[in-house]
Amino acid sequence: MGFLFEDDNFSLFRDGFLQTIELSALSALLALLLGTLLAAFRVSPVPILRGFGTAWVTVFRNTPLTILFFAAVFGLPRLGASLSYLTLATLALGGYTASFVCEVIRSGINTVPLGQAEAARSLGMGFGQTLFHIVLPQAGRTVLGPMSSVFIALPRNSAIAGAFSVSELYSAQQAFSEKGYSIFAIFFWVACAYLLISATIASLFRFLESRLAVAR
Numbered sequence: 001m002g003f004l005f006e007d008d009n010f011s012l013f014r015d016g017f018l019q020t021i022e023l024s025a026l027s028a029l030l031a032l033l034l035g036t037l038l039a040a041f042r043v044s045p046v047p048i049l050r051g052f053g054t055a056w057v058t059v060f061r062n063t064p065l066t067i068l069f070f071a072a073v074f075g076l077p078r079l080g081a082s083l084s085y086l087t088l089a090t091l092a093l094g095g096y097t098a099s100f101v102c103e104v105i106r107s108g109i110n111t112v113p114l115g116q117a118e119a120a121r122s123l124g125m126g127f128g129q130t131l132f133h134i135v136l137p138q139a140g141r142t143v144l145g146p147m148s149s150v151f152i153a154l155p156r157n158s159a160i161a162g163a164f165s166v167s168e169l170y171s172a173q174q175a176f177s178e179k180g181y182s183i184f185a186i187f188f189w190v191a192c193a194y195l196l197i198s199a200t201i202a203s204l205f206r207f208l209e210s211r212l213a214v215a216r
Contacts (some may be wrong), residue, residue, distance in 0.1 A: 009176070012172050012175055012176075013169075013172050013176075013189065013193075015167060015172070016167060016168050016169045016170075016171060016172030016173075017169060017172075017193050019086075019166065019167050019168040019169075020155060020158055020168040020169045020193070020197065021155075021197065022086070023086060023089055023090060023093065023158045023161055023166065023168060024154055024155040024158050024197065026086075026090045026094070027089075027090050027093040027094040027097060027154060027158065028094075028097070028151055028154055029094075030090060030091070030094030030095070030097075030098065031093075031094045031095075031096075031097035031098040031100075031101050031150075031151075031154070032098075032101060034094065034095065034098035034101075034102075035097070035098040035099070035100070035101025035102040035104075035105060036101070036102075036105055036136070038053045038056055038057065038098060038099070038101075038102035039053070039101075039102045039103075039105035039106045039109065040053075040128075040131055040132075041053030042054060042057070042102065042106050043106065043109055043131070044127065045127060053102065056098075056099060056102070057099045057102055057103060060095060060096050060098070060099035061099045061100065061103075063096075065092070065093070065096050065157055065160055066160055066163075068092045068095065068096050069089065069092045069093075069160055069161065069163075069164050071092070072088045072089070072091050072092035072095075073085065073088045073089070073092070073164045073165075076088060076091070085161075085164060085165045085166050086166055088164075089158075089161040089164060089166045092161075093154070093157060093158055093160075093161065096157070097150060097151075097154055097157070100150045101147070101150055104143050104146045104147050104150060105136075105139060105140075105143060105147075107143065107146070108138075108139030108140065108142045108143035109131075109135055109136070109139045111139065111142050112134075112135050112138045112139055116134055116135065116138065117130050117134065117135060120133075120134045140212075141212045144205055144208055144209045144212065145205075145209070147205070148201065148202060148205035148206075151201050151205070152198045152201050152202060155194060155197045155198065155201075156194060156198075162174065169190050169193055169194065170190075172190070173186050173187070173190050
């Protein structure tokens with residue numbers, strides 16, 4: 001178990017841990033922004049936008065994440081996109097997670113009484129104003145629970161990035177394995193790192209739920 005504090009092992013593990021946090025944070029931000037936009041598309045009165053939102057969710061939710069990483073890491077550069085591996089991994093993971101965020105937010109939108117939107121329209125507010133000023137603030141409070149599950153799963157999904165030249169916890173685990181350390185000791189420390197990240201995210205959402213519950 002003490003191998004982590006030998007030679008440069010701690011630096012390797014620390015760098016992988018911090019890279020996992022960075023990738024997860026960037027992907028979560030992208031997923032939240034894109035997922036909210038897609039949810040707006042899915043409830044939009046414009047058929048083209050509804051179709052785009054539905055197509056995105058259908059394709060990304062039903063495509064293995066590994067395939068999306070392949071498409072981003074190897075496909076986008078062939079199209080002329082000169083981006084770092086971290087950016088490409090963020091696009092793949094964020095785009096995938098956005099499809100789940102979209103459906104969670106859409107379910108929250110459906111819980112808002114129809115009278116809220118009708119009252120807003122009677123005051124002269126358009127669809128966009130009604131959605132972002134009236135409906136989404138109320139829907140956001142109801143979806144914090146299921147949303148936490150989506151974002152807790154995100155850091156674990158980021159492990160796939162280690163196979164695509166992104167130096168995160170998975171790649172650190174591979175490096176330790178190549179050095180001949182006990183696989184059980186390696187998995188123990190890697191599992192502890194993921195558990196710490198997941199516990200932090202869960203605590204954040206519990207805090208948000210308590211604050212929003214008081215605000216009601």
